[in-house]
Structure formats: C-alpha cells, structure tokens
Amino acid sequence: MSSVQSIASTQAKSNICNDLGYKASDILQANCIIWVEGPSDRIYLNFWLSSKAPDLVEGIHYSIMFYGGKSFSHLSGVDNDVSDRVEDFISIRALNRYSVIVFDSDKASSQSRLSSTKQRLKQEFDNGPGYTWVTAGREIENYLDAEALEMSIQEVHPSAAKIHDKGRWQNLLKYE
Structure with missing residues (x-):
C-alpha cells in the first residue's frame, strides 16, 4: 500500500534528500557551512x-562563510517555516542544513556572560543539525x-613594541 504526503517544510525536504542518499555537495553545495565572524577566522x-x-x-566537505559582526543579531539557526520569530531574522539553515x-x-573574564544574541544563536544551532563553537577565551586569537x-x-x-596584555581574556591584537 502506498501513501502520498505533501512536503512543505525545509526540514522535511532535507530529510527526503538524506533518505535518498544525497548530500548538499551533490547539488552544488558543500556538505557543511562553517559561519565565522571574518576572514582571519577562516585562515x-x-x-x-x-x-x-x-x-x-x-568547497566539498565544508565551506567557510563570513557573517560579520554587525549582521550577527539578524541571524537565526531556526528554519523560517517553523519559526514564530520576527521575519527580519535571516535563517542560515535555508542556505545549508x-x-x-x-x-x-x-x-x-570567566565570570562574564554571553550576550543574549549569542545565547539565542547557541541554543538554535545546538538544537541541530549542526552546532556552535563559542571561544573559550575572549576571541579566536586567544588560541x-x-x-x-x-x-x-x-x-x-x-x-609595534609589544602586545598590550596577554592572556585568555585579553585582546591580543591590541599592541603598544
């Protein structure tokens, strides 16, 4: 016995492609997109x-894309078709699941808290598929x-004489 279902959501469409064995790279996308703040993070x-x-x-297994600091608060890790959020958010999932x-x-410092925008995005991405990497220190340069x-x-x-202050919570690109 066969049955027919209408597939309307982005997630359902993605699941069908997965069931058929297709990857994003099979349809001219990398398998994963890694979103970073800027070009140095890509390096x-x-x-x-x-x-x-x-x-x-x-370009095949992954691609790295920049979102830039100013646009950060406009991004979302939630599918547009399942979100009750304001339509102004740009769903990154629409570009690659x-x-x-x-x-x-x-x-x-270690006692400081993430901004509400970063907490929201972390939660959205960690709900998958995909995940979030928040730097353990102030910024990626601290690695x-x-x-x-x-x-x-x-x-x-x-x-340049020297880096102003060194450490996990310092801006290592600030120098004297």
Missing part, C-alpha cells in the same frame, strides 16, 4: 582543519601562541 580554521583532518577539502557557527565569547603572534605583529608593524 585559522583552515589551518587547524588541515592539521587535524588533511583529507577534508574546502548542516551549519556550524563560530563566534568569539567577547567575555572580559594562538601569544609570543608568535607578537613577533608577527612586529614583523608587519615595525613600530
């Missing part, structure tokens, strides 16, 4: 990914070796 992630998983190819979002905590970063800054800016 770091590509380096780290190639170090840990050299078989992953950007398997999305990851990376953002700086921007916290000044870099501070001494190597300082030498790089001095190489590009010979007048």
Whole structure:
C-alpha cells in the first residue's frame, strides 16, 4: 500500500534528500557551512582543519562563510517555516542544513556572560543539525601562541613594541 504526503517544510525536504542518499555537495553545495565572524577566522580554521583532518577539502566537505559582526543579531539557526520569530531574522539553515557557527565569547573574564544574541544563536544551532563553537577565551586569537603572534605583529608593524596584555581574556591584537 502506498501513501502520498505533501512536503512543505525545509526540514522535511532535507530529510527526503538524506533518505535518498544525497548530500548538499551533490547539488552544488558543500556538505557543511562553517559561519565565522571574518576572514582571519577562516585562515585559522583552515589551518587547524588541515592539521587535524588533511583529507577534508574546502568547497566539498565544508565551506567557510563570513557573517560579520554587525549582521550577527539578524541571524537565526531556526528554519523560517517553523519559526514564530520576527521575519527580519535571516535563517542560515535555508542556505545549508548542516551549519556550524563560530563566534568569539567577547567575555572580559570567566565570570562574564554571553550576550543574549549569542545565547539565542547557541541554543538554535545546538538544537541541530549542526552546532556552535563559542571561544573559550575572549576571541579566536586567544588560541594562538601569544609570543608568535607578537613577533608577527612586529614583523608587519615595525613600530609595534609589544602586545598590550596577554592572556585568555585579553585582546591580543591590541599592541603598544
């Protein structure tokens, strides 16, 4: 016995493609989109990914896209067709079901809290498919070796004396 169902939601359409064995890259998309704040984050992630998983190819297995800090509050990890939210939010899931979002905590200390926008996006993305990576320190640069970063800054800016403050909760790109 056969039955016919109308498929209207984005999630249902995605589930059908999955059931048929299709991946996003089969229809001219990468399998996953990693959303980052800006171009330097892409450089770091590509380096780290190639170090840990050299078989992953950007453009096929994943693509990295920028959302930029100013537009952050307009993004959503919820499907447009299942959301009661204001229509002004841009659903990243509409571009690719398997999305990851990376953002700086921007916290000044371990006791600081994430902004309400970041808490909302973390919850939406962690509900899947996909997930959120919030930096453990202030920003993604805090994962870099501070001494190597300082030498790089001095190489590009010979007048730079030193990074202002070093540490997990400091802005490592602020120098004297």
